[in-house]
Amino acid sequence: MRQLTVILAIFLGWSVSGPASAASPEAAATAPVASAPPRVTGKQCVECHEAESKTHVYHGDCATCHTGAETHAQAEKPKGVKVGRPDTKQCLACHETDKRRMHFSIAEHNKAGIQCSDCHGMHSPKIKALNAGMEKAGKHTALCATCHQDVLARFSMPSHHPVKEGGASCTGCHDPHAASTTALGGKNEQCTKCHQAVRGPHVFEHPPVAEDCTTCHDPHGSPNRRLLNVAQPMVCLQCHSVASNRHGQTGANNNTQTISGAVLRDCASCHGAVHGSSVDQHLRH
Numbered sequence: 001m002r003q004l005t006v007i008l009a010i011f012l013g014w015s016v017s018g019p020a021s022a023a024s025p026e027a028a029a030t031a032p033v034a035s036a037p038p039r040v041t042g043k044q045c046v047e048c049h050e051a052e053s054k055t056h057v058y059h060g061d062c063a064t065c066h067t068g069a070e071t072h073a074q075a076e077k078p079k080g081v082k083v084g085r086p087d088t089k090q091c092l093a094c095h096e097t098d099k100r101r102m103h104f105s106i107a108e109h110n111k112a113g114i115q116c117s118d119c120h121g122m123h124s125p126k127i128k129a130l131n132a133g134m135e136k137a138g139k140h141t142a143l144c145a146t147c148h149q150d151v152l153a154r155f156s157m158p159s160h161h162p163v164k165e166g167g168a169s170c171t172g173c174h175d176p177h178a179a180s181t182t183a184l185g186g187k188n189e190q191c192t193k194c195h196q197a198v199r200g201p202h203v204f205e206h207p208p209v210a211e212d213c214t215t216c217h218d219p220h221g222s223p224n225r226r227l228l229n230v231a232q233p234m235v236c237l238q239c240h241s242v243a244s245n246r247h248g249q250t251g252a253n254n255n256t257q258t259i260s261g262a263v264l265r266d267c268a269s270c271h272g273a274v275h276g277s278s279v280d281q282h283l284r285h
Contacts, residue, residue, distance in 0.1 A: 040073045048078070065090060065122065091116040103178040119143060119176070136166035144170040154221030161219060161227075173219070188213055202276030206283060208239065209275050233264040 045062040063069040067084035088110070095101055104110050109119075120126060127139040127146075134142045141163055145152040148170075154160060161168045170176075173190055191213045192199040200210065208215040216235055217227040224231040230238065242264070268274050273283045 040069045044073060045069070064094075085117065086122065088116050091120075100175075101177045103175070106179045107177055108179065109176060133164060137164050138166070138169055141170045144174075144176075151220050154218065157221035157223050159223070159225055159227050160221030191219070198275035200276050202278055204273075204277045204279075204281045204283060206274060206276050233267050236267045237264075 040063045065086040067086075069083055072078050072083045088104075092101065092104070125139065127143050130137070130139065130142055134145070137145075155163045163169060188210070198209075213219070214229075216229060218229050219227065222228055228235050271283045273280065273285055277283045277285065279285065
């Protein structure tokens with residue numbers, strides 16, 4: 001008897017729900033479907049944005065980069081519907097195969113939250129005219145200088161790389177789409193591409209030279225000769241003590257003799273092979 005009651009309950013439940021469930025596909029078929037706004041082309045955008053089109057030299061399809069362009073174009077009051085600006089993810093969706101940007105995920109610019117549009121003009125170049133003093137430096141360097149004013153100031157020091165003179169550029173040493181290091185090969189590799197006369201390997205290496213050129217030199221500019229961070233002899237005395245049996249000192253009382261200023265004025269006058277030597281362990285030649 002209990003089994004018969006269960007079977008009747010299941011049958012009655014199916015008969016009640018069956019028609020409703022059978023009708024649901026028909027209701028879904030007849031329900032109105034919201035259609036997506038038609039694709040907006042660049043020519044349509046130009047009808048209103050004529051001023052922007054005169055300087056637009058990149059990217060022909062506005063809707064590819066600007067989210068909400070279709071809704072904006074179809075609105076009765078377009079000014080009330082804001083169009084989204086492209087972010088870095090949108091840019092990399094198209095430019096991900098560009099080998100110059102393959103390391104952008106580890107770039108200092110990316111870590112600092114810098115967007116592509118902060119440096120790159122979406123419609124036209126970001127820098128359209130060069131300010132006074134930057135005519136020879138070029139637009140790439142002028143763009144970097146808009147943020148890196150402290151570095152730009154060093155190019156006006158007595159000893160500096162000829163950036164303002166047009167002999168070098170920021171992107172010649174730095175990759176703005178990669179990490180803070182000058183290149184994946186290392187700082188020294190970047191420096192010796194131009195300064196090949198001091199390139200190793202040497203039989204007798206000067207350890208700070210082999211490790212990092214910037215240990216002694218400021219690559220952007222310095223008030224000291226040869227881009228030295230600190231003038232001689234102090235740049236040398238930061239690591240080296242003066243041996244009492246050398247530098248013109250002889251005799252039994254050499255430990256108490258005063259070292260003359262002439263001896264220490266210019267270490268490189270004697271140690272001419274300061275970057276490394278093939279014949280002398282004291283780097284004199």
